[in-house]
Amino acid sequence: MSDVNAGELKTDRVSLRRRPDRGHYDHASVAAVLDQTFLCHIGFDVEGQPFVIPTSFGRKDKTVYVHGSSASRMLRHVAKGFPICLTVTILDGLVLARSAFNHSMNYRSAVILGTARLVEGEEKYRALEIMADHMLPGRWDETRLPNETEMVATSVLALDIAEASVKIRKGPPLDDDEDLAHPCWAGIVPVNSYVHAPIADPRSPKPVEPPSYLKNIRGLPMTETK
Amino acid sequence: MSDVNAGELKTDRVSLRRRPDRGHYDHASVAAVLDQTFLCHIGFDVEGQPFVIPTSFGRKDKTVYVHGSSASRMLRHVAKGFPICLTVTILDGLVLARSAFNHSMNYRSAVILGTARLVEGEEKYRALEIMADHMLPGRWDETRLPNETEMVATSVLALDIAEASVKIRKGPPLDDDEDLAHPCWAGIVPVNSYVHAPIADPRSPKPVEPPSYLKNIRGLPMTETK
Numbered sequence: 428m429s430d431v432n433a434g435e436l437k438t439d440r441v442s443l444r445r446r447p448d449r450g451h452y453d454h455a456s457v458a459a460v461l462d463q464t465f466l467c468h469i470g471f472d473v474e475g476q477p478f479v480i481p482t483s484f485g486r487k488d489k490t491v492y493v494h495g496s497s498a499s500r501m502l503r504h505v506a507k508g509f510p511i512c513l514t515v516t517i518l519d520g521l522v523l524a525r526s527a528f529n530h531s532m533n534y535r536s537a538v539i540l541g542t543a544r545l546v547e548g549e550e551k552y553r554a555l556e557i558m559a560d561h562m563l564p565g566r567w568d569e570t571r572l573p574n575e576t577e578m579v580a581t582s583v584l585a586l587d588i589a590e591a592s593v594k595i596r597k598g599p600p601l602d603d604d605e606d607l608a609h610p611c612w613a614g615i616v617p618v619n620s621y622v623h624a625p626i627a628d629p630r631s632p633k634p635v636e637p638p639s640y641l642k643n644i645r646g647l648p649m650t651e652t653k
Numbered sequence: 654m655s656d657v658n659a660g661e662l663k664t665d666r667v668s669l670r671r672r673p674d675r676g677h678y679d680h681a682s683v684a685a686v687l688d689q690t691f692l693c694h695i696g697f698d699v700e701g702q703p704f705v706i707p708t709s710f711g712r713k714d715k716t717v718y719v720h721g722s723s724a725s726r727m728l729r730h731v732a733k734g735f736p737i738c739l740t741v742t743i744l745d746g747l748v749l750a751r752s753a754f755n756h757s758m759n760y761r762s763a764v765i766l767g768t769a770r771l772v773e774g775e776e777k778y779r780a781l782e783i784m785a786d787h788m789l790p791g792r793w794d795e796t797r798l799p800n801e802t803e804m805v806a807t808s809v810l811a812l813d814i815a816e817a818s819v820k821i822r823k824g825p826p827l828d829d830d831e832d833l834a835h836p837c838w839a840g841i842v843p844v845n846s847y848v849h850a851p852i853a854d855p856r857s858p859k860p861v862e863p864p865s866y867l868k869n870i871r872g873l874p875m876t877e878t879k
Contacts, residue, residue, distance in 0.1 A: 445722055466744055470696040470705035479696035479705050479740035481762050496671055514705040518692055527785055527796040528803040536707050559753055569837040570753040577754040599854045611795040612861040617849035627840040628825045635838040
């Protein structure tokens with residue numbers, strides 16, 4: 428099974444051991460996970476203690492950008508060149524097997540290892556645009572763009588995607604044949620993210636029509652807000 | 654601002670620095686985040702490289718349980734007594750400000766620091782029940798329960814909730830007053846998880862009625878599967 432799913436991002440330490448068929452190691456697979464959601468989790472180590480912090484991000488080509496306050500402990504620490512792990516996970520469903528042992532989750536996750544670098548100057552400004560447009564393509568051009576004070580108050584980190592794995596678990600439960608006759612219901616319960624109709628800021632001086640890009644956010648279905 | 658939101662789980666290293674009003678440090682706040690979702694991210698360090706891995710979990714009282722293959726690198730490593738971080742995040746919405754700088758996300762996250770311990774014997778069996786019932790209360794009693802081979806193949810880790818923070822960002826964008834007249838739309842786009850109608854395992858020898866506990870999964874709304 429060792430040749431299953433090779434890829435240019437594969438190294439020993441990101442390789443899936445137990446279910447190699449669920450591992451993917453190419454840029455297209457990483458991008459497919461990253462581009463369908465909004466939050467990542469960044470793992471870093473401070474004096475022997477791991478921290479895992481959720482944050483928004485943007486991807487452009489083979490680089491992921493995150494930003495935060497220049498005063499943030501995480502950004503200040505990570506910018507020093509310590510290795511990090513950036514993980515993005517999308518839950519797709521609950522997998523209910525007949526055996527307790529074979530219960531699982533359907534999900535897609537991307538795990539990227541590397542060392543982030545602090546981004547400055549023109550690349551920093553462009554990275555902020557990439558992050559805004561990752562959240563909502565077209566948003567950046569409509570906003571009041573960052574001024575010098577805001578640029579100083581924000582730090583931006585870039586992580587190149589060079590060592591990464593994607594794990595995908597999908598499909599029905601995998602019960603043993605001898606459990607199929609067990610009388611409980613078995614199958615999957617799909618779980619998905621949905622977007623509700625936008626809610627205007629109550630401080631808006633006059634009503635503004637929601638922009639068309641709010642009608643299709645990363646392909647997520649839109650429901651009425653209850 | 655330093656006395657804002659004290660709590661029994663607060664230490665210096667989990668305290669929110671920049672927006673102390675968004676931090677909560679009590680068991681009820683942690684439980685409220687953990688009990689509304691299915692996946693956590695576990696951060697651990699192997700030879701100086703942080704890893705962040707998504708996994709399912711269960712909570713009972715002041716302890717979080719996770720499980721995995723006894724052959725899993727993560728579980729074998731973490732069981733040695735290295736410190737970990739267990740983070741749970743729920744995205745609630747996109748926050749669209751008039752200024753690019755004030756764009757944000759509404760979310761709730763719980764960050765728990767500590768050292769996990771390997772669980773054995775009766776507590777291990779009970780922990781598996783807690784995890785099954787965290788996914789779906791009532792599920793455990795209907796399943797084919799673990800046999801001895803499966804118990805050996807599964808490792809269970811327990812992390813006591815003793816040092817933790819919850820961060821909650823909610824509400825509209827926080828634009829500066831002088832930006833309110835900027836002409837773009839501003840407000841929030843709520844994002845939520847939904848559950849679709851369950852899909853029976855095609856290997857089921859005969860149709861089984863979905864159990865009633867599938868009709869209300871953690872209070873998530875159910876939609877028709879498209």
